[in-house]
Structure formats: structure tokens, C-alpha cells
Amino acid sequence: MEPTFNLEIITPYRVFVGTASEMIIVNTIDGELGILPDHEPVAAPIVIGPIKVKIGGKWKNAAVSDGILEVVHERVTMLVGAAEWPEEIDVARAERSRARALERLKDTTVVWEAHRAKAALLRAETRLKIAKGSTP
Amino acid sequence: MANMRDIRLRMKSIRQTLQITNAMKLISTSKLRRAKMQLEQTEPYFNKIRETMGDIVRRSQDLQYRYFDKRLAKPERHKAYLVITGDKGLAGGYNHNIIKLTEESCPSDGTGFLLLIGNIGKRYFLRRSYPILESFHFSTSVPTVYEAKEISDYVLEQFDSGAIDEFHIVFTRMYSSVKLVPEVLKVLPLELGDFAPPTGKLAETTIAYIPSPEAVLDSLVPKYLSGVVYGAMVESFASEQSARMTAMDSASKNAQEMLEVLQLTYNRARQTAITQEVTEIVAGAMALNE
Structure with missing residues (x-):
């Protein structure tokens, strides 16, 4: 079992993801940022683009619009205007x-x-x- | 027998009105439920944004951020008021209360500007002396996040360009379904006191802001603002529905009471008519017998 952190991706319309995750890669305004468990506390704006999440050993892609990412205490929170899985698009x-x-x-x-x-x-x-x- | 006919016609028209008020009540009930549901769905998102903003603001006390600038140096401060009314009447005092509060709080010396949502407010203020900055027209269904974003983007633009120095929202807060209170909420410039300080474990952590606290705030403020506008819009919408529900409920009750009274009067009139007819027949028969 790989170590995980709690991932929450929240949009105004729903809670997109609320589960344990092993890794997430997002696009911030300064470029790509990969988050693993035990990451230092950080907050960064996110730009429109693809993200990658690893949940239960499987990588999944999703499209998100702009928002913000916050990492505090093994909890990663992403607030975005919209988020969709490939099959929902x-x-x-x-x-x-x-x-x-x-x-x-x-x-x-x-x-x-x-x-x-x-x-x-x-x-x-x-x-x-x-x-x-x-x-x- | 004109009397009986009059009463019957009157009862018929009351029954028709009763059908309308009843239908409006039901519609309001279902719209209210939908609005409440939608507000609940969006709450986690906007609460979290508020939290994060408070976090940044509390941590960096010496932050000179442009949305905290009170612009006290300006001789004439322009204040904008976003006035949220309904598109339709028949909602008790709902629209009137908002209009009254707006007139009380918005300075009428040319430094107060209005932004209007809703037909009722628009029609009223078009004929008044307040300068209207913009009026937004949306459909009468539950407000969407997109609509709120449109408004908040517009407001931020005006604030950035210096056209307005303060931004307030006049809306109806819903404490319960019977307690609807019109309120003025100051939104811009932001105030430290608006945000709760971080608590518990969070207060001891240092967070790195990439690339800078300002940049993070830049992406947060528009979302925060649209959240505030959206919240006010939905709460107003829910208040309107609730006010209409109450108004239509009492209208339906009154109609029913009137119907009862009229039914009694009608029965009495009918009885009188029958008695009269019987009297006439008997009198006629007796006259024949003689």
C-alpha cells in the first residue's frame, strides 16, 4: 500500500473528488506541480488545464478550469470553477x-x-x- | 333574483383567483426548495475560499493589497450598491422593503451608484434621481454561479479602474421562513475583520504561497466576490419565494373565508327567494279558492 493523502476537489456545483490519493499533478501559474504525501504546506493558483490524479494505484486524467490548490496537513484541497472526468465531457x-x-x-x-x-x-x-x- | 346571480358571479371570480394564488404558492414552495438545495451544494466551495483568504490575510498582516485600500485620500468616494429585487410583485413587502432600505442607505448627492438586479427595482429606480451604473437581467429561475460571476467581474473592473471605491449589496437575508430582513452588506474594500483567524493546528503551520501571497489572492478575490454575490442572490431569491409563499397563503385563506361568507349569503338569498315564491303561490291559490 502506497502512502496516501486526503484529496478534495471542490467545484461550486459538487464535490468532484473526496478520497485518498497517492499523487496529484496540477498546472500552477508557475508550471507543473506534483504533490506526494508529506508535501510542505503550500497554496498556489491553478490555471486552466489537465490534471492527473493517482487513486488506488490507477492514474486518472481530468480537465479543470482555474482555481486554487492548498496543501495543509496531509490534506490537499483544490477549489476550481469546473472539473470533469474524460467520460463526462x-x-x-x-x-x-x-x-x-x-x-x-x-x-x-x-x-x-x-x-x-x-x-x-x-x-x-x-x-x-x-x-x-x-x-x- | 339579481341578488343571487350577483353572488354566484362573485363566488366564481373568487374561486378563479383562489386557483391562481394556490398555484403560485405551490410554485414558490418548489422554487424555494430548489434554491435551498443549490445553496447547500455551493456552500463548501465558497466557505473554503473564504477560509483560505482569511488564512492568507491573517498570516501576512503587513500585506499592502489593493482590495484592502480604503482610498481615504480621495475627496469624493463613489459608492456602488447592488440592489437585488424580484422580477414580479405579489410577494408581500419583499420588494418594497429593499427599495426603502436602498433609499435610506444610498447617498443621493451623486456619489451613490446603483447596480440593479430584478425588474421591480429597475422600473422603480429608472424614474428616480440615482445614477444607475448597470442593470442586469436574468431569467427568473434560481440564480447561477455564472450570473454571479458576470456581476462580480464587472464590479472588480469598476473597482480596479477607480470608478467606484466601495461596493455594497442590498439584499434580503432569510433567518427563517417568516423572518426576512433586508440588509446592506459591505463587500469592497475588504476588511480584516471579515475573516476569521486560523485556528488550531492550522495557526501554527507556515504555508508557502507560490509564487507570492499577492498572486494567490489575485486568483482568490474574484472567486470570493462572486461567492458573496452568488450567496446574496440565492438568499434573496429564496426570500422572495418565501415572501410570496406567505403572501399567497394568506390570500388563499382570505379567499376561502370570503367564499364561506358568500355561500351563507347565497343560501339565505336562495331561501328568501323560495319562501317568496311559495308565499306567492299560496296567496294565488287562496285567491282562486275564494
């Missing part, structure tokens, strides 16, 4: 929002609109990547 919807974001990126001249479109594009591409099963 609506591929058609992701394709549509990808096309929409690209369209908007091309047209817009307003800075904040471009920001939003970029974020939407990133979310859609992450979802598609995860849904198609490629590893992060």
Missing part, C-alpha cells in the same frame, strides 16, 4: 465553444474580450484533449 459542446472562441478572438479588438475568448479557447481545448484520452 461533452465533446460536441467543447468543439462548438472552441469554434466560437476562435471566431471571437479573430473579431475582437477589446482587450478584456480577447482575454475571455482566450480563456474559453483554453478550456475547450483542455476538454477536447482530456476527452480524447491523451495524457497531460
Whole structure:
């Protein structure tokens, strides 16, 4: 039995994960961060992208939107706007929002609109990547 | 017999109204239940965000963070009020209380701005002297996190650009289904006192913030704010439904009482009419016999 920590991934709509986990790899704004048991206490912002979690000896991929990660006392808490397993992703919807974001990126001249479109594009591409099963 | 007919018509119309009030009551009940459920689902997320923010803020007392800036140096401080009303009336004093509280708390000398959610408030304040910064229109169903985020992003933008220096929310807090209290909640600038200090084991740990406490706060504040806005929206929504439920309940009761009284009057009128007819027939028969 590998050592584990308590992992909680919480979105506004549900508790996405609430179980023991052996390892998690996330994307922070400074790059990838892997967390093993006995990690030092840390808090870091998370960017939109894929994550990898090892639960019960098996690696699982998931798509998350931006949020925050906190590690305190063998408890890892992730607060994100949205999180999905590969099988939950609506591929058609992701394709549509990808096309929409690209369209908007091309047209817009307003800075904040471009920001939003970029974020939407990133979310859609992450979802598609995860849904198609490629590893992060 | 005009009297009997009048009463019958009146009873018919009351019965129709009763059907409407009854239906509205049932709808409100189910909407209230849904709102409560949704609030419960989102609670862990926003509570945790609040906790983490409090944690950072308490640990770094000397933090000079822009959302704590009270901007006392500015000669004229602009205050924005997010006013949450319903889209429909027939909810007792719900909308009126919010409007009254807004007029009491929002300065009317041009430094107070309004952000409006809900048709009732919009219609009312359009004809008043307050400058309206923005009015949001959403469907009448349970508010979503997405809608709240839209509002909070807008508010943060305005705050960052210096267009507003304070942000308040005027909403209805639901202490119980019968105790609905309109309240003004100050949200921005943030205050240290808003956050509880870390307790127990957590207080002794030092946490590394990657890359810096400010960067972590940067990603937390928008979420915290949208959480506060969302909470206020859902609580207002639940309050509205609850107020409507109570109002419709008493309306239904009143209608039933009126129906009872009218039924009695109707029976009496009918009896009078029958008695009169019998009297007339008897009188006629007696006249024939003579």
C-alpha cells in the first residue's frame, strides 16, 4: 500500500473528488506541480488545464478550469470553477465553444474580450484533449 | 333574483383567483426548495475560499493589497450598491422593503451608484434621481454561479479602474421562513475583520504561497466576490419565494373565508327567494279558492 493523502476537489456545483490519493499533478501559474504525501504546506493558483490524479494505484486524467490548490496537513484541497472526468465531457459542446472562441478572438479588438475568448479557447481545448484520452 | 346571480358571479371570480394564488404558492414552495438545495451544494466551495483568504490575510498582516485600500485620500468616494429585487410583485413587502432600505442607505448627492438586479427595482429606480451604473437581467429561475460571476467581474473592473471605491449589496437575508430582513452588506474594500483567524493546528503551520501571497489572492478575490454575490442572490431569491409563499397563503385563506361568507349569503338569498315564491303561490291559490 502506497502512502496516501486526503484529496478534495471542490467545484461550486459538487464535490468532484473526496478520497485518498497517492499523487496529484496540477498546472500552477508557475508550471507543473506534483504533490506526494508529506508535501510542505503550500497554496498556489491553478490555471486552466489537465490534471492527473493517482487513486488506488490507477492514474486518472481530468480537465479543470482555474482555481486554487492548498496543501495543509496531509490534506490537499483544490477549489476550481469546473472539473470533469474524460467520460463526462461533452465533446460536441467543447468543439462548438472552441469554434466560437476562435471566431471571437479573430473579431475582437477589446482587450478584456480577447482575454475571455482566450480563456474559453483554453478550456475547450483542455476538454477536447482530456476527452480524447491523451495524457497531460 | 339579481341578488343571487350577483353572488354566484362573485363566488366564481373568487374561486378563479383562489386557483391562481394556490398555484403560485405551490410554485414558490418548489422554487424555494430548489434554491435551498443549490445553496447547500455551493456552500463548501465558497466557505473554503473564504477560509483560505482569511488564512492568507491573517498570516501576512503587513500585506499592502489593493482590495484592502480604503482610498481615504480621495475627496469624493463613489459608492456602488447592488440592489437585488424580484422580477414580479405579489410577494408581500419583499420588494418594497429593499427599495426603502436602498433609499435610506444610498447617498443621493451623486456619489451613490446603483447596480440593479430584478425588474421591480429597475422600473422603480429608472424614474428616480440615482445614477444607475448597470442593470442586469436574468431569467427568473434560481440564480447561477455564472450570473454571479458576470456581476462580480464587472464590479472588480469598476473597482480596479477607480470608478467606484466601495461596493455594497442590498439584499434580503432569510433567518427563517417568516423572518426576512433586508440588509446592506459591505463587500469592497475588504476588511480584516471579515475573516476569521486560523485556528488550531492550522495557526501554527507556515504555508508557502507560490509564487507570492499577492498572486494567490489575485486568483482568490474574484472567486470570493462572486461567492458573496452568488450567496446574496440565492438568499434573496429564496426570500422572495418565501415572501410570496406567505403572501399567497394568506390570500388563499382570505379567499376561502370570503367564499364561506358568500355561500351563507347565497343560501339565505336562495331561501328568501323560495319562501317568496311559495308565499306567492299560496296567496294565488287562496285567491282562486275564494
